Amino acid sequence: MGESSAQLAAAMRLLDNIVWESLAGPQARFSSGTATARRYARGFSAIIGFADAQNPDFDALVPFCDPDEHFYVGAWTGPVPTGWQLHADTVGHQMVWNGEMSANDPELAAVPLDASHVPQMLELVKIRPPGPFAVRTRELGDYFGVFEGARLVAMAGERMEAGPLREVSGVCTHPEFEGRGLARRLIAKLVRRQMERGQFPFLHVMRDNVHAREIYTRMGFRLHQEVALRVVSRCGA
Numbered sequence: 471m472g473e474s475s476a477q478l479a480a481a482m483r484l485l486d487n488i489v490w491e492s493l494a495g496p497q498a499r500f501s502s503g504t505a506t507a508r509r510y511a512r513g514f515s516a517i518i519g520f521a522d523a524q525n526p527d528f529d530a531l532v533p534f535c536d537p538d539e540h541f542y543v544g545a546w547t548g549p550v551p552t553g554w555q556l557h558a559d560t561v562g563h564q565m566v567w568n569g570e571m572s573a574n575d576p577e578l579a580a581v582p583l584d585a586s587h588v589p590q591m592l593e594l595v596k597i598r599p600p601g602p603f604a605v606r607t608r609e610l611g612d613y614f615g616v617f618e619g620a621r622l623v624a625m626a627g628e629r630m631e632a633g634p635l636r637e638v639s640g641v642c643t644h645p646e647f648e649g650r651g652l653a654r655r656l657i658a659k660l661v662r663r664q665m666e667r668g669q670f671p672f673l674h675v676m677r678d679n680v681h682a683r684e685i686y687t688r689m690g691f692r693l694h695q696e697v698a699l700r701v702v703s704r705c706g707a
Contacts (some may be wrong), residue, residue, distance in 0.1 A: 471531060476500070477682055478670070481633045481635055482566070484633050485566070485695070486523075486633055486670065487519070487523045487693055488506070488564075488617065488632055488672075489517055489543075489630065489634070490521055490523065490544070491521035491566070491632035492517070492519070492630040492632045493519045494508055494509030494521070495631075495633075496632060497630070498630055500514055500610060502534050502644055503531060504527075505521065506520065506527040506530050507519070507520050507521070507528070508520075509525065509534055509535065509541065509605075513606035514604055514606045514607055514706075515542075515601075515602040515604055515607045515610075516541045516542060516602050517541065518531060518541045518542070518543050518633055519544075519582050522544075523546050524545070524546060524548060526551075528551045528553070529551075529684055532553070532705075533628050535704045537704050538703050538706045539704065540557060540701055540702070540705070541653030541701065541702055541703065542601070542602050542699065543662060543702055544697050544699050544700075545697055545698060546571075546698060548661070550613050551704050551705060554702050554703065555702065555703055556700060556702055557700075557703060558698050558700060558701035559698075560676065560677070560678075561677045561696050561697070561698060561699060562674050562675065562699045563659060563676070563677050564682075564693075564695050564696070565673050565674070565675065565686055565687075565692060565693055566670070566671070566672045566691065566692060567672065567688055567690065567691055568692020569689065569691070570690070571666075572658040572690075574663075575659060577585070578619075578659065579654070579672070580659055581614065581616070581696035582612070582614060582616065582701075583614060583625060584608075584666040585608070588605055589622070590617075591613070591622060591625060592605065592670070593603070593622070594622050594623075594624075594625060594644060595640075597645065598642040598643060598644060599642070600639070600640050600641050601674075607627075607629070607640065608627065609628075610617075610629050610631075611628025611631070611636070611637075611639075612628050612660065612663065614626060614627070615656075618648075621644075622644075623643065623644040623646070623652070624642070625640060625642060626638060626639075626640060626656035626657050626659070627639060628640075632667050634668065635670050635671070635672055636669040636671055637673055638657055638660050638661065638672070639674070640662075641653050641656070641657060641682075654685060654689060657688065657689065659668055661689075661690075671692065672691075673691075674697070677696065700701075
């Protein structure tokens with residue numbers, strides 16, 4: 471393989487444990503934990519990662535997790551350890567960009583979302599949850615939104631980062647504005663920006679969300695792999 475192909479292959483290997491690669495790497499400043507287990511810090515998305523995804527060190531996380539605090543954890547299928555409980559056990563699709571850079575879309579009235587927009591962002595995700603999202607999730611990357619008056623009606627942003635990989639996340643549209651292509655156009659804007667920075671876009675979507683998967687495929691994403699996805703919490707006293 472040429473150098474670029476070798477670099478791409480190395481980047482693809484990071485996807486096997488992308489949460490850990492993010493939390494222990496470029497996003498360490500947004501996380502807390504140890505050399506074997508980390509979480510996004512309180513106030514960010516409730517996601518945990520382990521250095522060894524198939525033999526997770528849950529004991530190391532105990533000081534960093536409140537009882538009954540629910541966390542998403544991926545790439546782990548083993549038995550639930552004592553002191554923890556399982557709330558959901560499902561499968562997601564990890565998709566990577568496989569298309570050309572999209573043209574600029576000057577007619578999209580996309581507004582960069584900052585701290586002043588957090589109340590509207592939280593209101594939108596309450597109506598149409600895009601996955602784990604919290605008051606500080608916006609700080610993990612660029613976010614853009616479309617407004618009708620003062621109401622945020624669609625948004626998309628960035629979450630995990632490792633090596634050249636950059637995740638598209640937080641995609642949601644108010645039910646009254648679905649079918650207008652707003653989320654698709656926001657994603658295209660993010661993908662374009664990432665590619666201009668020399669980054670490689672990827673995203674996660676639930677396997678049973680067939681409609682979203684079809685949209686992402688038409689846009690230029692392809693399935694990289696299926697990943698186990700669980701929701702767990704530390705048992706209360």
